[in-house]
Amino acid sequence: MILVVAKTLFILIVVTLLFAPLITWVERKQSAIMQDRIGANRADLAGMTFLGLLHPAADVIKLLSKEDLVPAGANRFLHALAPILSAVPALIAFAVIPYGATYRFGDTTFTLVAADIDWGVLYLLVIGSLATYGSVLAGWASRSNWSMLGAIRATAQMISYEVTMGLSIVGIFMVFGSLKLTDMAVAQDTTFRVFGFLDLFASLPAGAGWLNAIRLPNWGIFLQPLAFLLFLTCIMAENKRPPFDLPEADSELVAGYFTEYSGMRFGLFYMAEFIEVVVIAGAVAALFLGGWAVPYLSQETITAGVASLFGEGFANLVCMLIHVGCFFSKVVFLVWLQMLIRWSFPRFRYDQLMDLCWKVILPLSLLNIFLTAAGMLLAQQIAPGAAAS
Amino acid sequence: MSFEMFLFYAFAFLAVFSAVAMIGFVRHIVAAAMSLVVTMVSLAGIYVLMHAELIAAIQILVYAGAIVVLFLFVIMLLDLRDGGLGPAARGQNLVKAVGVGGTVTIGTLVVASVSGVFSVNPLVESLPEGFGEHRALGIALFTDYALAVELVGLVLLASIVGAVILAKRKID
Numbered sequence: 001m002i003l004v005v006a007k008t009l010f011i012l013i014v015v016t017l018l019f020a021p022l023i024t025w026v027e028r029k030q031s032a033i034m035q036d037r038i039g040a041n042r043a044d045l046a047g048m049t050f051l052g053l054l055h056p057a058a059d060v061i062k063l064l065s066k067e068d069l070v071p072a073g074a075n076r077f078l079h080a081l082a083p084i085l086s087a088v089p090a091l092i093a094f095a096v097i098p099y100g101a102t103y104r105f106g107d108t109t110f111t112l113v114a115a116d117i118d119w120g121v122l123y124l125l126v127i128g129s130l131a132t133y134g135s136v137l138a139g140w141a142s143r144s145n146w147s148m149l150g151a152i153r154a155t156a157q158m159i160s161y162e163v164t165m166g167l168s169i170v171g172i173f174m175v176f177g178s179l180k181l182t183d184m185a186v187a188q189d190t191t192f193r194v195f196g197f198l199d200l201f202a203s204l205p206a207g208a209g210w211l212n213a214i215r216l217p218n219w220g221i222f223l224q225p226l227a228f229l230l231f232l233t234c235i236m237a238e239n240k241r242p243p244f245d246l247p248e249a250d251s252e253l254v255a256g257y258f259t260e261y262s263g264m265r266f267g268l269f270y271m272a273e274f275i276e277v278v279v280i281a282g283a284v285a286a287l288f289l290g291g292w293a294v295p296y297l298s299q300e301t302i303t304a305g306v307a308s309l310f311g312e313g314f315a316n317l318v319c320m321l322i323h324v325g326c327f328f329s330k331v332v333f334l335v336w337l338q339m340l341i342r343w344s345f346p347r348f349r350y351d352q353l354m355d356l357c358w359k360v361i362l363p364l365s366l367l368n369i370f371l372t373a374a375g376m377l378l379a380q381q382i383a384p385g386a387a388a389s
Numbered sequence: 390m391s392f393e394m395f396l397f398y399a400f401a402f403l404a405v406f407s408a409v410a411m412i413g414f415v416r417h418i419v420a421a422a423m424s425l426v427v428t429m430v431s432l433a434g435i436y437v438l439m440h441a442e443l444i445a446a447i448q449i450l451v452y453a454g455a456i457v458v459l460f461l462f463v464i465m466l467l468d469l470r471d472g473g474l475g476p477a478a479r480g481q482n483l484v485k486a487v488g489v490g491g492t493v494t495i496g497t498l499v500v501a502s503v504s505g506v507f508s509v510n511p512l513v514e515s516l517p518e519g520f521g522e523h524r525a526l527g528i529a530l531f532t533d534y535a536l537a538v539e540l541v542g543l544v545l546l547a548s549i550v551g552a553v554i555l556a557k558r559k560i561d
Contacts, residue, residue, distance in 0.1 A: 075417065075419075075420075077420075078419065078420065078423070117442070118442065118522060118523070119442060119443060119446050119523060122443070122446040122447075122450065122523075123446065125450055126446050126449045126450050126454065128454075129449070129450050129453070129454025129455060129458075130449065130453065130454055132454065132458050133423075133426070133458070136458065136461050136462075136465075137419070137423070139465075140419055140461070140464075140465060141419075148465065151465060152462065152465050152466065155458055155461065155462045155465070156462065158458075159455060159458055159459065159462070162454070162455065179523055
């Protein structure tokens with residue numbers, strides 16, 4: 001019981017109190033670097049700006065001290081409910097994402113994930129689908145035309161991309177044979193032969209045996225490269241950040257569905273968006289980048305190696321620290337990638353957005369399911385578990 | 390009363406209460422749709438208590454996450470801002486809701502007491518291996534019920550084609 005609370009608190013604190021404020025800083029700094037500006041460096045304590053790291057704190061003080069406005073004619077109850085409905089899904093989504101493997105210390109065995117449920121991936125999709133309500137209600141309850149237009153756009157966009165988001169990762173379920181994120185992470189802690197498919201045609205000629213030595217980590221991105229691109233696109237569109245920010249398009253709709261929010265209620269929308277960036281990074285890392293897995297060094301290799309020198313308990317501890325560090329470095333990389341995308345691409349037009357979803361991603365994800373099934377059948381012909389697609 | 394039973398009755402109460410609220414006494418049509426969401430989520434909670442976790446996930450994903458969102462989308466497109474449910478209609482709806490709800494409840498109670506359902510604990514403990522898991526369900530769907538799945542797929546395809554044709558006629 002204490003373990004569950006500790007694991008939950010750990011991930012909640014890391015994501016909301018460490019990552020989310022830091023990301024607001026990263027966003028400002030990275031945009032500044034990419035646009036050749038000096039960037040956030042005005043907030044200071046006694047003349048020290050700490051590279052602009054004080055800005056997140058300044059943001060919070062500003063948001064907390066602002067007047068909390070509710071527009072006349074707004075539905076007060078729903079207006080207050082919307083930011084909460086926006087933030088809660090973002091906060092609870094990380095529950096199923098494993099940030100470490102299963103470790104044994106004496107008699108206690110524990111897995112570093114807050115809730116290890118059988119349908120972990122479905123849980124992520126469920127949470128994603130519930131996140132729609134925050135923006136829809138915000139737009140409707142504000143009784144403002146900007147908000148309303150933003151909400152209509154948000155609904156259509158999020159419903160469309162939910163469909164393709166679910167379809168694009170079916171290939172991943174098939175390859176790993178599980179919906180459980182901890183199982184997937186364990187499955188990604190191995191390697192596979194890149195040229196294993198050659199066994200299908202003939203035995204390798206003499207002298208080409210070295211081909212068998214070329215191995216890649218058994219990661220989703222190598223087994224399902226197309227699914228990775230499609231899923232990343234869909235999940236970023238779900239978060240409604242540029243280039244998919246039509247629901248809040250600043251140049252057309254002021255701020256879209258949350259135009260009529262101020263103070264900490266606006267802060268909740270703002271926070272939800274940045275926490276979602278971390279959640280996206282965590283989900284993509286767990287599904288496609290091996291989660292906590294260190295490439296070419298499986299858990300047994302690390303524990304066995306360290307245990308031979310320093311004993312087993314210490315080896316498990318070292319292994320745990322390496323895995324957690326590895327997971328969060330992947331998360332940091334994916335956050336950086338999202339920032340790069342966010343500051344590189346201009347906003348889509350609305351018809352382009354819908355075309356991308358229904359005419360490009362949907363057929364491609366169906367094709368991916370088809371190819372994966374064919375590839376897995378072929379792989380079973382060679383040898384059970386030799387290589388997948 | 391065990392904690393599970395407490396949760397069961399809490400979810401059951403929420404489901405029924407918000408269902409009555411939806412047709413009965415909610416002022417705005419959007420608030421009515423939101424009560425429907427509460428009903429859906431409570432039902433999902435009951436499914437989880439009954440170990441049907443996949444059904445619970447699908448329930449939220451499809452009904453709460455997609456269908457009611459579509460309702461809201463249509464409500465917003467039609468711009469039914471000032472309710473569409475006037476005060477007079479509200480009173481009538483409450484009467485209707487209580488009438489329909491009462492009839493259904495009494496009917497269910499009669500049927501249930503005759504058939505002896507009350508002696509059965511709704512939260513069964515002895516379940517077959519893999520009950521309610523996606524794996525068992527998937528295997529059952531694609532072996533024993535393969536024909537039914539294919540037929541449902543055909544019906545869905547037909548309705549998609551129909552929807553496209555209807556929508557296209559309007560555009561043309």
